[in-house]
Amino acid sequence: MTTKFRFAPSPTGYLHVGNARLALINWLMAKKSGGEMILRLDDTDTERSTAEYASAIEEDLRWLGLIWSELKRQSDRSAAYEAAFQTLKEAGRLYPCYETAEELEYCRKRQLARKQPPIYDRAALKLTEAEKAAFEVEGRKPHWRFLLDQSPIRWEDLVRGPVEVDGASMSDPVLIRSDGRPLYHLPSVIDDIDFGITHVIRGEDHVSNTALHIQIFAAMGASVPAFGHIPLLTGPDGGPLSKREGSASLREMRENGIEAMALVSLLARLGTSDNVEICHTLEEITAGFDISHFSRAAAKFDPNELANLNAKLLHGLDWAEVKDRLDLPGAGEDFWLAVRGNLTTLADAKSWWQVVTGPIEPVIEDADFLKTAATLLPEGDITAESWKIWTAAVKEKTGAKGKLLFLPLRLALTGQPHGPEMNNLLPLIGRDHILARLNGKTA
Ligand code: GLU
Numbered sequence: 338m339t340t341k342f343r344f345a346p347s348p349t350g351y352l353h354v355g356n357a358r359l360a361l362i363n364w365l366m367a368k369k370s371g372g373e374m375i376l377r378l379d380d381t382d383t384e385r386s387t388a389e390y391a392s393a394i395e396e397d398l399r400w401l402g403l404i405w406s407e408l409k410r411q412s413d414r415s416a417a418y419e420a421a422f423q424t425l426k427e428a429g430r431l432y433p434c435y436e437t438a439e440e441l442e443y444c445r446k447r448q449l450a451r452k453q454p455p456i457y458d459r460a461a462l463k464l465t466e467a468e469k470a471a472f473e474v475e476g477r478k479p480h481w482r483f484l485l486d487q488s489p490i491r492w493e494d495l496v497r498g499p500v501e502v503d504g505a506s507m508s509d510p511v512l513i514r515s516d517g518r519p520l521y522h523l524p525s526v527i528d529d530i531d532f533g534i535t536h537v538i539r540g541e542d543h544v545s546n547t548a549l550h551i552q553i554f555a556a557m558g559a560s561v562p563a564f565g566h567i568p569l570l571t572g573p574d575g576g577p578l579s580k581r582e583g584s585a586s587l588r589e590m591r592e593n594g595i596e597a598m599a600l601v602s603l604l605a606r607l608g609t610s611d612n613v614e615i616c617h618t619l620e621e622i623t624a625g626f627d628i629s630h631f632s633r634a635a636a637k638f639d640p641n642e643l644a645n646l647n648a649k650l651l652h653g654l655d656w657a658e659v660k661d662r663l664d665l666p667g668a669g670e671d672f673w674l675a676v677r678g679n680l681t682t683l684a685d686a687k688s689w690w691q692v693v694t695g696p697i698e699p700v701i702e703d704a705d706f707l708k709t710a711a712t713l714l715p716e717g718d719i720t721a722e723s724w725k726i727w728t729a730a731v732k733e734k735t736g737a738k739g740k741l742l743f744l745p746l747r748l749a750l751t752g753q754p755h756g757p758e759m760n761n762l763l764p765l766i767g768r769d770h771i772l773a774r775l776n777g778k779t780a
Pocket residue numbers: 345346347379525538539543
C-alpha cells in the first residue's frame with residue numbers, strides 16, 4: 338500500500354509552532370513509508386480565510402523544507418461536498434433541523450440544570466412533514482445533522498493505542514449550516530476519501546471528531562484511514578503556550594533568527610522518548626523518527642531550549658552551508674570559522690563583520706599600555722600565531738598577565754569585553770586597523 342498523508346491548516350492566520358509540529362510529523366511519516374504528503378487548505382470559512390495567509394503557509398512550509406506533493410483547496414471542492422450531502426441524505430443519515438441558536442442554547446442549559454449531559458435530543462427527527470413545511474413558510478432554513486449510530490466507535494490509534502468512544506455520548510454533528518455551507522467535518526472526510534488519504538495524523542483536540550468521522554467514512558461506503566492523535570504542546574510550566582513562548586508565528590521565529598533545522602530538530606523529538614539532537618538534514622531526522630515513541634502526555638515547548646539548540650546548530654555549521662545566506666560581501670571561511678562559536682543567530686555575524694572591517698570605537702582604558710603594545714606587534718603578516726607571540730612580548734615588557742593583559746587589548750581592538758578568540762580575529766582585523774585602534778582611533 339502506498340501511503341498518503343495530509344497537512345490541513347486553515348488559512349485564517351500564520352502557522353505557529355504547533356502547526357509546524359503536525360506538518361513535520363506528517364511529512365516524516367510520509368517520507369519514512371515511501372509515501373507522500375499533500376497540503377490541504379481548509380478554507381471553507383470564507384470570512385476568515387485569506388489568500389495572504391494561504392501563501393504564507395506555503396512559504397513557511399518551504400522554509401522548513403516540508404514540501405508537499407499536491408496542493409488542494411477546499412474552496413474548489415463544493416461540488417464534491419454537495420454530492421456527498423445528497424448521498425448521505427438519500428441514505429437517511431442526514432436530517433433537517435430548524436432550531437435557532439437560542440433554542441439550542443436554552444435546551445442545553447435545561448439539560449445541564451437537570452444534571453443531564455448536553456447532548457442534542459434529536460427533536461428534529463420527530464418533526465412531521467407539516468411542521469417542517471410550517472418552518473419553511475416562516476422563512477427558517479434547516480441545518481443538517483448527521484444521524485450517529487449510537488454504538489461504540491473503536492480504532493487503534495497510532496499514538497494512543499486502542500480508543501473507544503461511545504456513539505451515544507455525542508450529539509449528532511451539524512454537517513451543513515442553514516446557509517447551505519458545510520462545516521469542517523464533511524469536507525474533511527470527503528477530501529480524505531477522494532484524495533486517497535491512508536493516514537490522518539492530527540492534534541489530540543480532534544479525538545472526538547475522529548469518532549464522528551469514522552462513522553461518516555462508513556456511511557459513505559469508504560474505507561477508514563489510520564488515525565494518530567498527537568498530544569498538544571504546552572508552555573515550559575505546563576500551562577497553555579503564551580505568545581512569547583511559542584504561539585508566536587513561524588515567521589516571527591524566522592525573523593528572530595531561528596534556523597529551520599533547529600526548530601525541526603526540536604519538534605521531531607519533543608514529547609517522544611528520544612533525545613533531542615541537532616540534525617542538519619530532514620533525511621537524518623527521518624531515519625530516527627518513529628511515531629510510536631510519542632508519549633500520551635502533553636509536551637513542553639521551551640523557547641530557551643530552542644534558542645540554545647539554535648546556537649548549537651550555528652556553532653557547528655560549515656562555511657558551505659551558510660555562505661549563500663550570510664550576505665556579507667568579502668566575508669570568507671576564515672571569518673565564519675572565527676565567529677560562528679559566538680553566534681546566537683546568524684544575524685549576529687553582521688556585528689562581528691563590523692568589528693573586523695570597521696569602523697568601530699575602540700575602548701581605551703590605559704593609553705600608555707596600548708601604545709607600548711603597538712610597538713611590539715610582530716612584523717610581517719598577521720597570522721593565527723601572531724596573537725600568542727604578540728601577547729607574550731607585551732607580557733614580558735609590561736609584566737601584565739591574565740585578564741590584565743588580554744582584556745585591554747580585546748577592548749581596544751573589538752570595543753567589547755567578550756567575543757571570538759583573538760588569535761582568529763587578529764588576522765582578520767589586519768595590521769592597519771590594529772595599530773589605529775591601539776592608538777585610540779575610530780577605525
Ligand atoms: N483545519 C483543521 C485544523 O487545523 C484540520 C484538522 C484535520 O487535520 O483534519 O484543525
